[in-house]
Amino acid sequence: MVLSGIWRKNENSKEPLPENISVSHDKAVPPQAVQELCASVGWSRREPELIVRALQNSLAVVSIWVKGTDFKPDELIGFARATGDKVFNATVWDMVVRPDYQRAGIGRLVMCELLKELDEYQIPLVTLYADPGTDGFYKRFGFLADPSGVRGMFRERIDY
């Protein structure tokens, strides 16, 4: 429970993060770190060079790090990104928290930082596709499920 204090703070709190936790908005997240984080929650593997290009073409990227030691490198524990047109809409993708660090406020920190960046562009509509059981989490940030009967639809091509 590294971030129990953060978990309870409200979105506009100035409470500082623990010294060993840092937030980055840099799109150049090392792809191996992203790969490894996604693998930790069972997501399928993506090629490092594709990860680099996708992050570069994203509108906003947030990564949360735990500072390493002399014997251990910094560790990526939370991540999310958004695509969009920088004007009318943005869509959140790949929101993920390392299992060891779940239920400790990291997901909330990721979303607050991502939405803060999108709000700087004054994007009026932010959307996402919520996995089953996760909509309660997103409701806290003002997201509504299927308003006015609008439904998310998906077309997957598995041959690429």
Next chain:
Amino acid sequence: MVLSGIWRKNENSKEPLPENISVSHDKAVPPQAVQELCASVGWSRREPELIVRALQNSLAVVSIWVKGTDFKPDELIGFARATGDKVFNATVWDMVVRPDYQRAGIGRLVMCELLKELDEYQIPLVTLYADPGTDGFYKRFGFLADPSGVRGMFRERIDY
């Protein structure tokens, strides 16, 4: 029913378009034409300079035109665009057909052209948010509603 032949053609048909109909993949669609088309279906007004920026930041833009005459300029009758990271995902927005031209194959033409462009990037996942009653249309292109219980969620800021 200008495109009744097109309406029935399959996605890979080489049947030519009527001479007075043209398809453009240029992002520089005149914003006033987009504004006017959106107004024709009752969508709220967007500023021309914001439209220009949003189209420029889109991954793909498709517009369908009817050739004008000496007395009438070319008319924009169909439109859609997609945002995305050019690698893993794309999201379709603002799919619209002028009311006079609905049920004549224009929507199908727009979607075929947009998906063709996205498929050139080999993007494995294309998503969209379907208004009530429109999911049957999108199913024809391989879109599924809420697969595995995934739900579309929206956060709107009306103060921008």
